Structures are given as structure tokens and as C-alpha cells.
Amino acid sequence: MRKLIRRPEIGAVAAFLVTYLFFVVMTSGAGFVSADGTAGWLNLAAELGIVAVPVGLLMISGEFDLSIGSTVGMASMILALGTRYFGLPDWSMILLALVAGGGVGLANGLAVVRTGLPSFIVTLAANFIVIGGTMGVSRLIANVTSSSVAVSDPVKWLFAARWDQANIAILWWAAVALVGWWVLSKSPFGSWIYATGGNATAARGAGVPVDRVKIRLFISTGVAAAFVGVIQAVQWNSGNATYGMGYVFQAPIVVVIGGVLLTGGYGTVVGVVFGTALFGVISTGIFYTGWNTDWVQLFLGALLGVAVFANTQIRRLALQGR
């Protein structure tokens, strides 16, 4: 029991199970538990989840990234304009989009460690700079802020393959979660992430390159956001500067619901995955109940409040665990 309570994800797993069962009962016969219904909430969770995992790691290191939203849109526009307007090869444009995403992360990371300003503000500013920049440059080049894409079949398969209702993004989410879990729980770098968020001074004293840890994590969130931008552009056959804006707060929300401590130093990838899954279940579950989907936001808000409270209690218990 003590071992169980020490797991930061325990709250998210319990909340997921309860919520899932709630919707199973409420939607009985409406197809929520069918293969299609399951694919529905997994699809929704997957794209958010690809960003949420690195955002979770970054938050455990004690930093925020609110620029992920506009990075998604930027990446989709790079792919769209590059392939449609300039007719450049899709692979090189995908690579360029990912590098640009990493570049946004690098800029965020450098700005945060050099200035010592709160990353909340730095990346919030970056979010507006990136979306504004994307729109402005797109207008200058092609006089549009959205555009269709032109990609080859292998690219379509890799980023937007579909089996019945299930998107390939679910597999990408699983892969990202697996890598994130390995890095955080198994690799020495994981200890550095926890230590950086838990007590940066002590970490520095023990020889952990705190600044480099943060910069690397900022780069990973940027690349992950760009990756989702590519997925969405290929899936919907268009790029748009406003893609991904919903993620700005959805990602930190599911991370916190997943048991990551807002001030850093505590949390797991398993928790983040369940927090994201919970988001998917609520967002699509409401639809299957036949209620107005406007209730989704209310649900999420309440859940966030409960999660923060519950996680504080759980952490207190973990620290008492003698």
C-alpha cells in the first residue's frame, strides 16, 4: 500500500477508471465501448499525448512550455507552403518543420536559462511570436494563412494511416510514451530531470548540468509539437497557422491531472498518459451520452481542480510513508 501511494500516477489511473466506467454506464448501447468508440477517444488523446509526454518531462524539470500550440500551426504551414506553394519534396519539408520546432524550443530554453525569467511568461510570449510570425510570413509569401498540402503516399501512410477509425497517431503516441518512460524512469538523464525540478541548487552541487537539462527538454517539446503539426497537416490535407492552439493549456492540464507537480520534481510518464487518456474519454464520452458537448469544458475544469487537490494529498501521504 505504501509503495502504491508513492506512485504519482495513482490518482490519474483511479480517475481514469472511474470516469471510463461512468461513461460506460451512461452511454450503454450508444457504442462508446465499441471498437469505433474506443478509436475515437484514442485518436483524440493521441495527438495531444504526443505533446503532453515531453511537456510532462519539462514540467517535472520545473518549467512550462506554452508555445507548443503555435509550433503545431507553424509546422503545418511549413509543410503546406513548402510542398504546395514551392513544390519542394515533402520529406525535406517535414525535416525542416521538425528542425524549426526544435529551434523554437532551443530559443525558449536559452531565453529561460539566460534571463532567469519564468518560463510561463517567456513561452507565452513565444506562443504569440510564433503564431504571429507564421501568419505574417505566410501572408508575405503566398498571401494566405492556411493552405493545402501535397504529399506522397508513403508520407500519407506514415502520418495519417487509418485502420477502420483508428489513426496511426495512436501508435506514435505509444512510441513517444515509451521513449519518455524510458528516459524518465530508466536513464540517468531521468534522475537529472527530477533533480533539476526538485532542487536545482542541490542538483548543480552534485554536478548535474541543470541548464542543459532544461534546454534539451524545451527542444523536445518543440520537436514533438512540430511532429503533431505534420500529422495534422497530412491528416487534414492542409496547414493552418491556428492549428494546435487548443494544446496551449490542454497539455499542461493533462500533465497535472496525471500527477505531475506544478512546481516540478515529481510525476511519471504513466500518469501523463492516463491524464491524456482521461481527457480523450471525457471529450468523446460526453458526445456518446447525447448531452451537449459544451459540458466538456466544465468537466475538465472540475477535474483539474480535483486533480490538483488530490495530488497534493497523495504527495503528503507519500512523504509520510514510514
Next chain:
Amino acid sequence: MSEPLIELQNVSKHFGPTKALTGVSLAVHPGRILCLLGDNGAGKSTLIKVLSGYHPPSAGQILWEGRETRFSEPREARKLGIATVHQDVGTIPLMSVGRNFFLGAEPVRGRWPFRRFDSGHANRVALEQIRAFGISRVEDGEQLVGTMSGGERQVLAIGRAMYFGARLLILDEPTSALGVKEASFVLKMMTQARAAGAAIVFITHNARHAMSVGDDFAVLIHGEIAARFSRGEKSREEVLNLMAGGDEMAELEEHLEGIH
């Protein structure tokens, strides 16, 4: 007496016009505990930072095993085996005992890309090390350090430094935040580290703690060494008076104790 491990000769340190240290000379020997006594603001923290390589001295020199040395950064001092354990910032509360113990020097097993943190080894060694210093209440290396008491954390931090081959231990007020029992635990650990051959600088403003384990003593007042003596040369009253800069501190303390 053996050769000093580290020696400060006439070290001064000022920050702009502020003189933090003036003409400080002291020597720390392997297998001995040097107690550095002083009130708040006497320059103890600056002296720690000079010893551990955070601040280069403005004047004077540092000798390491008899040879003049300049540390350009703390990492160099660490490489020589200078370990500083701070009162409160040594450990990370929401991290496991094993991960804390090996932070920054994680043992790994397996081949890349499957090279991973060897938590079994880390937990086992961490537990062995703190057990050797008498902590038996912690049974699981996965336990969060936040569940340990202040004294236990201090022991973990000192044990960690010893395990990684520290030759000079700088302990910054290791006992001041602790209860009586916990403090004596940490003091006992210091004598064990001394027996293992470490040179120890024990910074404290608690004369009783200092006199119970110290071999050599230096009293720091306004950035200068006001007195220097060895074990048994001065009584506790004399030491207290020295620390307070000659005021009749001992009398005052006795008076206060009489009130209780």
C-alpha cells in the same frame, strides 16, 4: 601531526569595498576535525566558498597537499575530493534514496541504447552506506528522501560524499537544525568519517557540538581569525566569550539557563 591537506595562507576576500575575509590562515589535516566557530555574518559562508572553489581569494594563497592551487570553478575543487554538505540543500526530497545517493554519478548497466540507471545497485549501495553509519529505519532504496528526518538526510549527504572519495569534508552547520538526538547522530558520523581519514571542516555556532568532536578550533570574527587553539586548551565559557567578541557571553547564557 601529518602534513595539512589544505592550507590557507593570509587569504583575504572582498566584494567591492566590503571586506568579507581578512588575512585568514588555517590548516586542515587528514583525520582531524577543524571547528570553525563564528556568529552570523562573521564570514563563515565566504570562507566555505573559498575552500570549495566558488570564490577565488582576492589575496593570499591556497595550498593543497603543500602545493599552491587556484580553483577556477567548484568542479575543480570537487575533482580533488573537496565535498561541501550544506545545511539544507544537500538532497532532493521527492526523489528516492538510491537516486539521491548517486545523483550526478549514476551507475548504469546494459548497452546503448538500452543503457539504463542501475537502480538495484544504487539502492543496495545507498542502503549499505547509510546503515554503516547507523541508520536502519530506512529499509527500501526506493523510499523518498522526503520521508527521512533532517539528521538522516544529513547522514545520507555525508555518506554520499565519503563514498565518492571525499578527502576534505566541509560541513556547513550540519547540526544546527536538528534535535539533540539527531545532532549527536551526525556528530558520531563525523567521528567515523575522521577515523576513515577524512579531513573535516565543521562550521557551527554551537560551541557544545564543536567541543564534543573538534580537534582544532578557529574562531572567526568580522572576517578575521580571532583565536586558534586545540582540543582541551580552552573551556566552553572561554570559547563562548571568544565567539561573542569578548562579551561575557557565558555568564549571560548561564543566566538564561537559570531562568528555565
